[in-house]
Amino acid sequence: MPTVVPSIYGTSAFKKIDANWAPNIGHTTCGGLPAYVAGMLGLTAEGAATRINTGGGLAGMRNAGIATGSWVHNGAMERRRAVMAGGQPARPKPGDFYLLCSGAVDRHEAGCNCIAPVKLEDAHKYRGATIEHVGIVVSAEGNLWRTADAGQGNQQVQLALYVWRQFNPATQQITGESDKFGKPMRRLCGWIDVDRFPFLT
Ligand SMILES: [Zn+2]
Known part of the structure; x- marks a missing residue:
């Protein structure tokens, strides 16, 4: 992680996170870091086989965790x-891949522990909340967390940064990411336990 964080669009380090991003392309680069x-x-x-490292998308990253038994759903x-x-309640450990979701809480509780359809035509079958952001946990002790995240910056310049985030145990929301309407907090959907994912190292 320290070889690519912090980094800025246009550098060789940032290209390892996302070689295809360009200003105003429309998507952010957060998935590229994990x-x-x-x-x-x-x-x-x-x-x-889970395609966790080849751009399977944000819900695809959660699917990869569920399929391998390494997903920890942050449900009530x-x-x-x-x-x-x-x-x-469980907390992610340093190195775990965390995911934030938005939308109705019952969709999170009931649906975010289920594999989401990969095919677009099956999307209506999915009842989970929307995965909005993914990143890597540096520290999740207390209520001030430290994370490493791509997808920072804006649609002109993307950045990968270490970020301090407030975690609110009452709402299970984390500060520092906003949706397209500017709503400033996100629910901790869950995380991939890197010790349980079938990595080689
Ligand atoms: Zn969720």
């Missing part, structure tokens, strides 16, 4: 179960 790191960690045949039921067992 995809690049996934490739550098090395993939078993099972891991490669999972958090309640952890507390009832005498512990604390």
Whole structure:
């Protein structure tokens, strides 16, 4: 990760995250950072089959976690179960790939633990919330988190940066990413536990 973060569009480091991005192209580059790191960690045949490192999209990254048993869904039921067992709700560890989603909370609770259809014509079958951002956790202790994220900057210049983020345990939302309407917080959908994903290293 430190070989490509921080970096700025136009540099060789940033090209490793997203070689195709150009100003006003319309998409952001956030998915490129975990995809690049996934490739550098090395993939078993099972891991490669998920296409986690080849631009399978943001929902595709979650699909990869679910398919390999490495997805940790941040659902109310999972958090309640952890507390009832005498512990604390799970937190991502350094290196885990975290995902933020938007939309109705019941769609997140019921749908974000399910594999989303890959084919466009099957999209109507999907009932999960929309994955809006992905990045890599540096520290998720307390309520001030540190993350590494591409997709920063704007539609003229994209950046990959280390970012401080406020985590709100009451709402399960994280600051620092906004939707296209400028709404400034996102729900922690869950994360890929890198220790459980079939990486080579
Ligand atoms: Zn979700």
